[in-house]
Amino acid sequence: MVKKSDLPEVEKVSCDVCRKEIPLSEAVIPEAADYVAHFCGLDCYAEWKRQSEKSKNKP
Numbered sequence: 001m002v003k004k005s006d007l008p009e010v011e012k013v014s015c016d017v018c019r020k021e022i023p024l025s026e027a028v029i030p031e032a033a034d035y036v037a038h039f040c041g042l043d044c045y046a047e048w049k050r051q052s053e054k055s056k057n058k059p
């Protein structure tokens with residue numbers, strides 16, 4: 001039996017905004033978050049930041 005293992009295992013996460021799957025090494029992870037969030041790029045990070053700031057205004 002030969003087990004194929006030529007594909008490196010890449011841990012994947014999904015973007016918190018658009019749900020796109022991205023390798024963990026390429027994810028944008030904000031430092032000052034209450035929970036761990038991942039984004040496929042700075043555009044989604046900016047979008048998430050805008051939404052979280054909006055929801056912060058609620059009591």
Ligand SMILES: [Zn+2]
Pocket residue numbers: 015016017018019020039040041044
């Ligand atoms: Zn995204």
